[in-house]
Amino acid sequence: MSTSITLFGAGSWGTALAVHLAAAGRDVTLWARREEAVEQMRTTRRNPTYLSDIEIPSSVDVTSDLEAAASASSLWAVAVPSQSLRSVATRIAPLTRPGTTVVSLAKGIENDTLRTMSQVLAEELTGIEAQQIGVLYGPSHAEEVAASQPTTLVASAPTEPRAEWVQDAFMTERLRVYVNTDVVGVEIGGSAKNVLAIAAGMGDGVGYGDNAKAALVTRGLAEMRRLGVAMGAKPQTFAGLAGIGDLLVTCMSQHSRNRHLGEQIGTGKTLDEIESTMDMVAEGVRTTQSVRGLAEHYDVEMPVTEAVHRVLFEDQRPEDMVDELMTRSAKREHGLSRSPQGAS
Missing domain, CATH: 1.10.1040.10 (N-(1-d-carboxylethyl)-l-norvaline Dehydrogenase; domain 2)
Incomplete structure (x- = not known):
């Protein structure tokens, strides 16, 4: 099981997962695009825009340094809006390593291409195999996950071993994750x-x-x-x-x-x-x-x-x-x- 996770995107869902996973003992790096937001999160341990009433544990490393975030873990979870996913994937593509697993948390279909999020990642992240790309979906409001309310998700990847690996990485006492290979x-x-x-x-x-x-x-x-x-x-x-x-x-x-x-x-x-x-x-x-x-x-x-x-x-x-x-x-x-x- 991977105990370190990098979350790209500090919106409500990225922030909620960072808070929840850090509380469960994971080593979490949270990447945010705007340096001013990063500085506020580091100083106040609050996200100024999303879930501002939730404290971000001191163990969460908040950064705007893309390379530092990428090198912090071999498990990347991308939590940006679906129509922005390709631009972020293009930026992180040169930073992939052979053992990197990438999980999309974005729920949407790209407008211009009609590609799903895993398809967008597969097109851009040519440095890794498609079977190393998965998604984590399910009934999960960020507000409840950040507050450690019981939640269930589905980890989906092209192969069962990879989906099970993602399952283990995200499973906590309050976050129950199931496996499904029907991406x-x-x-x-x-x-x-x-x-x-x-x-x-x-x-x-x-x-x-x-x-x-x-x-x-x-x-x-x-x-x-x-x-x-x-x-x-x-x-x-x-x-x-x-x-x-x-x-x-x-x-x-x-x-x-x-x-x-x-x-x-x-x-x-x-x-x-x-x-x-x-x-x-x-x-x-x-x-x-x-x-x-x-x-x-x-x-x-x-x-x-x-x-x-x-x-x-x-x-x-x-x-x-x-x-x-x-x-x-x-x-x-x-x-x-x-x-x-x-x-x-």
């Missing part, structure tokens, strides 16, 4: 759920009740699964932590920035107005564009995603989104075709 399924589940959380939030903002939210979550899970399977994922992955687990917590929780953004849109605010007031990135906004692009590429029907896209980028009213979904043509659940005449 694409874990990534699609963990990314597409942010789009569905925006839809659920829109329903909250408009004033619809639990029945409507349950319908959005359930049918959203079905379309998320359809896309994943079309991309080669295993169907059962979407019944696990990176599927229904992450979907539920993101659609229901007050901590969810994607649900919050959707709720604000449901009350009549514009996307620009909401994003201008948010310190943290709501990944679901840009992921909506990417997931819609993947649905078109793989010819997969994703009506909830399509409806969210129209509200976010085509000026459709959120009230019309739910009405449109409710008045679609009658369907069989699970996509089953109608039985032949006379069949039972």
